[in-house]
Amino acid sequence: MSDKSNDVLLEVKDLKKHFAPHQSLAQTLSGKNRRVVKAVDGVSFSIHRGEIFGLIGESGSGKTTTGKLVMKLIDPTSGSIVFNGEDVTVTDKERTQAYRRQVQMIFQDPYASMNPRFKIKDVMDEPLVIHKIEGDHVEHEKMIIKALTEVKLNPPEEFMGRYPHMLSGGQRQRIATARTLILNPMMLVADEPVSMIDLSTRAEILHMMKDVQRDLGLTYLYITHDLSTARYFTDRIAVMYLGRIVEMGRAEDLIDNPLHPYTKALIEAVPEPRTGKVDVIKELPISGEIPSPANIPSGCRFHTRCPYAKPECSSEAEPELMDVGNGHFHACRRYKEI
Amino acid sequence: MDKLLEVKNLKLYYHTSKGAVRALDDVSFDLYKGETLGLVGESGCGKTTTGVALLKMPSPPGRIEPGSQIILDGRDIMPLPEKEIRKNVRWEEVAMVFQGAMNCLTPVYTIGKQMLETLQEHRDMDKAQAEELIKEYLGLVGLPPEVMGRYPHELSGGMKQRIVIATALFLKPKLVILDEPTTALDVIVQAQIINLLKKLKKTFDLSFIFITHDLSLEAEVSDRICVMYAGKIAELGTNQQIYGEQGPMHPYTEKLLQATPLLHKKVDSLSYIPGTPPDLIDPPKGCRFHPRCHKAMDKCSQEEPPLLEVEPGHMVACWRCGK
Numbered sequence: 001m002s003d004k005s006n007d008v009l010l011e012v013k014d015l016k017k018h019f020a021p022h023q024s025l026a027q028t029l030s031g032k033n034r035r036v037v038k039a040v041d042g043v044s045f046s047i048h049r050g051e052i053f054g055l056i057g058e059s060g061s062g063k064t065t066t067g068k069l070v071m072k073l074i075d076p077t078s079g080s081i082v083f084n085g086e087d088v089t090v091t092d093k094e095r096t097q098a099y100r101r102q103v104q105m106i107f108q109d110p111y112a113s114m115n116p117r118f119k120i121k122d123v124m125d126e127p128l129v130i131h132k133i134e135g136d137h138v139e140h141e142k143m144i145i146k147a148l149t150e151v152k153l154n155p156p157e158e159f160m161g162r163y164p165h166m167l168s169g170g171q172r173q174r175i176a177t178a179r180t181l182i183l184n185p186m187m188l189v190a191d192e193p194v195s196m197i198d199l200s201t202r203a204e205i206l207h208m209m210k211d212v213q214r215d216l217g218l219t220y221l222y223i224t225h226d227l228s229t230a231r232y233f234t235d236r237i238a239v240m241y242l243g244r245i246v247e248m249g250r251a252e253d254l255i256d257n258p259l260h261p262y263t264k265a266l267i268e269a270v271p272e273p274r275t276g277k278v279d280v281i282k283e284l285p286i287s288g289e290i291p292s293p294a295n296i297p298s299g300c301r302f303h304t305r306c307p308y309a310k311p312e313c314s315s316e317a318e319p320e321l322m323d324v325g326n327g328h329f330h331a332c333r334r335y336k337e338i
Numbered sequence: 339m340d341k342l343l344e345v346k347n348l349k350l351y352y353h354t355s356k357g358a359v360r361a362l363d364d365v366s367f368d369l370y371k372g373e374t375l376g377l378v379g380e381s382g383c384g385k386t387t388t389g390v391a392l393l394k395m396p397s398p399p400g401r402i403e404p405g406s407q408i409i410l411d412g413r414d415i416m417p418l419p420e421k422e423i424r425k426n427v428r429w430e431e432v433a434m435v436f437q438g439a440m441n442c443l444t445p446v447y448t449i450g451k452q453m454l455e456t457l458q459e460h461r462d463m464d465k466a467q468a469e470e471l472i473k474e475y476l477g478l479v480g481l482p483p484e485v486m487g488r489y490p491h492e493l494s495g496g497m498k499q500r501i502v503i504a505t506a507l508f509l510k511p512k513l514v515i516l517d518e519p520t521t522a523l524d525v526i527v528q529a530q531i532i533n534l535l536k537k538l539k540k541t542f543d544l545s546f547i548f549i550t551h552d553l554s555l556e557a558e559v560s561d562r563i564c565v566m567y568a569g570k571i572a573e574l575g576t577n578q579q580i581y582g583e584q585g586p587m588h589p590y591t592e593k594l595l596q597a598t599p600l601l602h603k604k605v606d607s608l609s610y611i612p613g614t615p616p617d618l619i620d621p622p623k624g625c626r627f628h629p630r631c632h633k634a635m636d637k638c639s640q641e642e643p644p645l646l647e648v649e650p651g652h653m654v655a656c657w658r659c660g661k
Contacts, residue, residue: 203609256602270525271528271558274557282533
């Protein structure tokens with residue numbers, strides 16, 4: 001394990017982000033505290049160098065907030081983030097800027113993440129300007145061409161003069177990736193990078209991202225709600241529910257042999273392109289919808305929807321992640337019974 | 339089985355300053371009573387446009403071209419005046435749940451008021467009667483009657499979608515067009531809504547047209563699947579013919595399926611379709627898919643393949659698949 005731990009690029013420990021709702025003066029004076037929204041509530045994981053780590057969850061599970069915390073776009077309420085051996089939880093402006101050069105982000109919407117009045121050349125130049133990368137126009141242009149070549153936009157010169165609206169969704173997401181690569185980052189955070197791209201080209205973008213990752217030895221944090229692409233794309237997966245990780249393991253272990261009832265339900269619900277299911281009403285092991293993060297159930301936070309829940313599940317302390325070997329963790333005390 | 343709907347040579351063009359965008363170009367298909375027909379394809383292939391055309395309400399500058407026929411229950415609705423369509427067809431016989439409809443509920447009215455308004459617009463009934471009916475329909479989609487007093491922001495996406503579905507069913511339509519009804523929902527909620535739709539279909543004896551870009555989801559809901567590409571039908575077959583072991587026949591469907599990641603199968607690489615769908619003002623000559631097709635031959639760029647029946651109930655528009 002010791003040599004493995006040297007390999008850790010990012011370590012997140014007991015990370016929490018609680019949002020306090022806005023209160024009026026009258027509410028504050030009356031002493032009635034409105035409930036705090038616990039978006040991320042004690043998340044710990046580590047990502048190894050050169051690994052693709054998937055964070056899976058429904059809307060409201062806290063996966064995007066976790067991504068924002070890792071990007072340092074928002075400050076955590078508590079917990080720590082250690083990147084490349086250095087604690088970066090609290091940093092000054094300069095250090096944050098340097099950190100963001102090493103950890104870059106690809107956003108979900110390739111249509112909204114680019115200035116429509118910029119040519120691709122300017123879109124690509126923006127990070128160089130923001131991070132005050134040395135070099136004149138000629139040198140910057142060389143870097144841009146190199147980055148565009150890495151994402152296989154050929155010939156790069158032809159794309160530099162175009163505007164974002166002249167490109168397809170897939171090409172834009174390539175530009176978005178190239179724009180992050182230009183700063184030579186160590187890690188990319190990708191929040192639903194393919195959910196807005198057509199099915200026929202989705203695989204193409206995932207391929208490209210995988211190739212880039214292999215060629216440049218990058219590390220990815222891949223945030224998605226889609227288990228099927230995660231299975232294909234990631235090495236390890238963590239499943240989040242209501243601000244906490246409930247199961248974590250190698251992608252195939254977790255999907256072929258899920259231990260937590262929530263993961264089981266998620267897998268059960270995923271449709272598959274096979275015939276003979278039209279007349280079947282799918283049996284869903286869990287009912288209802290994810291509760292509000294402002295009102296988290298006591299004990300195991302999943303017990304209100306769990307088909308196997310017993311009275312102890314709500315009264316006992318919240319279960320921590322337990323190791324069953326082979327790097328497979330889960331947070332269910334009753335996993336053997338189910 | 340009886341036909342509920344026959345669509346013949348349906349053409350819908352958007353007349354823009356740059357020329358006519360041929361969004362639907364000669365689309366023909368049938369829908370049988372009690373059936374779910376799936377429309378599937380990439381964005382811009384004409385799935386939603388087909389739905390809108392069936393309601394006879396293309397958005398300007400769109401126009402349904404002469405020669406198109408939409409025969410609903412034995413009657414061609416194309417020559418009918420707008421007044422007649424409003425009175426007896428739209429929402430009465432054919433209803434549509436639009437994509438993102440759940441986000442179009444008015445934020446300032448309660449759910450009860452919005453549903454009441456819809457109902458009283460079309461039916462002559464007093465408030466008490468209408469409220470009774472609303473409660474009944476809320477029950478049918480699995481919501482408690484208290485929801486009537488709630489505002490949209492107090493409800494989850496799944497609940498709002500249930501309300502939109504209930505509202506679409508008020509006037510007892512025969513055909514309901516569902517445009518991406520679960521796209522914005524989480525996977526567990528999606529499965530719940532699909533189960534609900536299957537139950538409602540039986541209860542009300544409905545026929546569905548189910549529009550989605552998700553081939554996996556289509557496999558779980560549709561009896562027959564119509565794969566569209568660039569405003570035309572590429573392949574139309576039964577669930578078994580498209581998803582069964584033999585696999586689909588059109589190279590486009592084949593590639594789309596290969597590009598779909600599977601949950602229970604680890605593959606090293608997924609295939610994908612290079613390029614993008616064509617510009618519909620000036621679509622490529624011959625087969626519209628040929629520039630992206632891995633099986634294209636000379637003929638494909640010259641002559642357009644007709645949609646032919648290659649086996650009973652299985653239509654394919656591909657020169658490679660002819661007899």
